[in-house]
Amino acid sequence: MIIDTQLASLLTAGALIVIGIFAAVFLDNLIKKVIGLAFIGDGANLFLIAMGYKPGGIVYIYLPGMARDFFAQNAAYPLPFALVLTSIVIGASTMAVMLGIIMVLYKKRGSLKASEILGE
Amino acid sequence: MNLLIPLMVIVPIICALFLNLLHKKDRTIKAIAIILALTLPLLPILASYGIHYFGGYAPLAQNPTLSTGLPSLITGTVLNTFHPAITYAFQDAQKLFIFILGLVAFLAILVSLFETKRPSGVYGFMMFMGVASVIALLLTDDIFNFYVFFEIMALATVGIVLVSGVKGNYETALKYMILGSITSPLLLLGIALLLGVTGNVNITDIIASLKIGVVDPKNPVLLMACGLIVFGWLYGSGLPPFHTIKSAIYSKALPHGAALLQAFSVFTLIALGIIILRIFSYLPFSQMIILGVSLLAMILGITMALLQTDLKRMIGFLAVGELGYIGIGLGLGTAYGITAGLFQAINEVVITAFLFIGFGVIYYQTGESDIRKLGGMMVKTPLVALLVLLAGFAMAGVPPLNAFQSKLMLIQASIQAGLPELGVIMILLSIVTFMTFMKAFHAVYMRPKPADLEIKNEKIPRATILSLIVFLVVCLIFGLFPQLATGFLQAISSNLAGGMP
Amino acid sequence: MNLYDLIVKRIKEAQKADSDGLVTNVSTSSMLTAEITLISSLLVALIMLRLVSNVLMIVAVLVVLFAAILAMPLMPRLKRELNDSLFNMTFYVVLALAIVIVLFYWGSLNV
């Protein structure tokens, strides 16, 4: 392969963020907007994960019988992964709140168009 | 270990959860809520300075029992000084900030308990939750922990707006959330870049690794991280281009909610601004950006405030405009300037809360906030009118009230830093601020009362008057004895101005 | 027709798009104040360019002064531009993101 896995993941993350921002700005349907916003969060998470990745490394779980030096030199960096766990949950809960507001707004206004509901 | 430091965050969270368990018994629950809210300003006074390590231990260099027997691969390198825990630092500046936040929160909750007549429920929950997260923002030394509480604060803000019942609150909340969902992942991205370059999320460790040369400070990835974090800072504090949505958020909340929300954004501005200055002060460009954005916030916020017809929106824009003064103090980068900026932040929190709750009396009595439909309230509430007038004087910077001292300090600092133009602009905009305030004051209080204006609630709760008087006393104390506040701020600002070599 | 009437006329024309009630004395004077504040504070802020270069400062001040005079009722336009519609808000947010990133990347490497 021409580019390595880490760089490719970073590029994928960037692409996800760009797709998400595009959707959030230009799509008019509110549900589509929310889907796009979820992609922005996914992109940021993938970025963090790719930061912690170590080419040719092993999973950061210390199994019995593993040599300590081998583990220390080859394990991936676990800190970003611990952060992503929190971030995924935050993203999901934010999205749930947004969808809830959208449902209420639909009941009040009878439309899902951002240009109608969220205009002036 | 100092036990009270984690309690400052834990107590409001417990309050939020506990108050929701109790139902029905209005009177007792009100008393319990007041007592619990009273702990918010009391805890920082009682706590002594210190550092708390959440779920971990002190750095190995300070921890001889742990470090014995470890290989030199760990103890001999920079790892020895890293913080392996989520660190909360409580110093003198934090003491003042958290005390003021606790005071504003206590008074806002007190007023809300008497004005909304529903002592428990989502509103109180969201207020306590937001206060807890902002206290954590001020205390934390861990940038990812900062992000988590930043998100919780955004959700709490949305919650406060959602339960207000003001017309159009759902739309505004959804707009705020959409903009937030674009911005917060980008802030997270900035943190990720910082983590990728330095391998750390603890701010002290990031600075240390930049200082001793583990990481090249001119790394382009770091510049990108700084840009993204600055962008998150704009969102969190409501500087342009977020000034429209932030002022809309204030105007769609109930007045006591808005008083609390503006405290949230001011303290977010301080907390993240201090982080940016600590990490990136070696880039002169970061200070220039802070100055430029603050100038834009001042000009746009105050000129837009002049054009508004909604009372709460007007104060919201004024609050955004006043944020610019704080930003200028931070952006000047001198010790005196940073002290002045932080002092102005404290004054602004108090004064804007004062104004929101003071004008909130009008909203409580009439249910109307359009200044074209208001008038003649001076006859009904002369005492409140006097207090609101004093609040307006304080915001414009009339001696002997507090903003006079901080604005004077800011102007002196800008002259010392060689930028007297900033001082000129600040004076000019102060005058316009006062004019905006007088326009609202005239329309609400001094004009003859329109015929179709009906008064729903005749009686003003005594708690509201009490909290207004407390705000006035705080304004007077800081105005007459500014060294009471600046004494707390000297250490952090000389630290920040020292910056990186 | 004196100057005040002229100003009121201009403001009425500019406000025709958003028919947000009638043009009163108070709204005219506040519009006027906002206009003058905006232009004067921008001009004073531009003087800070002297730290970069004196010539640039003079040129910038003159250009902005003439542009502001030519486009005179700035404030109604600004108010219409910075309205509460989500599309405008997201547009300015993305624009600001681009500006911040470009400035940081280019500015720090070249200044």
Place this chain on the structure above:
Amino acid sequence: MIEYILMFIVIVGSILALMQRDLLKAAIITGIPGAALAFLYQYLLAPDVALTQAIVGSAIVPVFIALAVYKTRRVED
């Protein structure tokens, strides 16, 4: 090799989800990039994150969106 295919699926799936006119379909297709991301996390040496993402990204998020679609309207206009 497989990770490059997963990345491709993530990007194509996200674009496809945004291109649907039927919102229920869009909600279900949102699960595809979510699941692919979970597998990708596994390849990037993060099994615990992969578990969380598998549940949140491929089940909870699409179900939330589908519920919202049921409560509102199905076809974008």
